[in-house]
Structures are given as C-alpha cells and as structure tokens.
Amino acid sequence: MHKNMQKLYECLGSYFAFDSHSISIEDFFGDLANFRTHFMEAVKENYKKKEMEEKIKRAKVAKEKAEREKQERQQKKKQLIDINKDGDETGVMDSLMEALQSGAAFRDRRKRTPRIGMGPAIRKPIEKLPLYLYQH
Secondary structure, three states, X not given: OHHHHHHHHHHHHHHHOOOOOOOOHHHHHHHHHHHHHHHHHHHHHHHHHHHHHHHHXXXXXXXXXXXXXXXXXXXXXXXXXXXXXXXXXXXXXXXXXXXXXXXXXXXXXXOOXXXXXXXXXXXXXXXXXXXXXXXX
C-alpha cells in the first residue's frame, strides 16, 4: 500500500510539474489547501465587486431616470402655463383648465409649518364671567 501511495504521489509530481523527491507529501497538500483557500476568497471578492458595480450602475440609471422625469414634469408645467409671446392671450383658459384637470397647478406646494408658541398648552384660558355682567 505504501508503494502504491508513493507511485501515485510521483504521478502527481509529474502532473503538477514538481520534484516528488524534494517536496514532502505534507508540504504539497498544505500548499494545495492554501491555494484552494485563497482561490475561494478571490472568487468571493470578485462576486462582491461585481455586485457592487451592478448596484452603482442601477443607482446611476435610477438617478438619470428620476432627473429625466423631473425635467419632463417641469417642461409640461411650463407648456401648460405658457402664454404666447406676442401678448395674444388665446388659449390661456384652455391651458389653465388643462393644468387644473391634470393637477399640475397644485404640485410643488409645501406644507405649512406650524407657528412656534401657538400650541394648546401656551394659549391663555378664556375667563368665564358671570352672566349678570353681560346684561345691560
């Protein structure tokens, strides 16, 4: 059995192009295990790098799409409210009606911010006076 193992190791030496007499079996298989470990790490790193590149690409495409849609909305809004340059105001009512129906006239409104100091705890309570003071 030992001779069979030595013969197979010599075949491995000729296959991997190393001298089977100068390198021990333990060193060879240790190097092979290290290579496998490093190779698997490199495969994982390449996979992560590829995923990151795809993620960046998707984010870039989404950003460009959002910018394009924003410009289209602004352009439509301009077209709906635009008045002819000649001072001729024909079609103004039509464009205003279209803006009202599409909702373009109501976009880009900001919500009101509450005034500071006007909360319910700060308001003064109303004094209740007896009714006879109100009668003249």
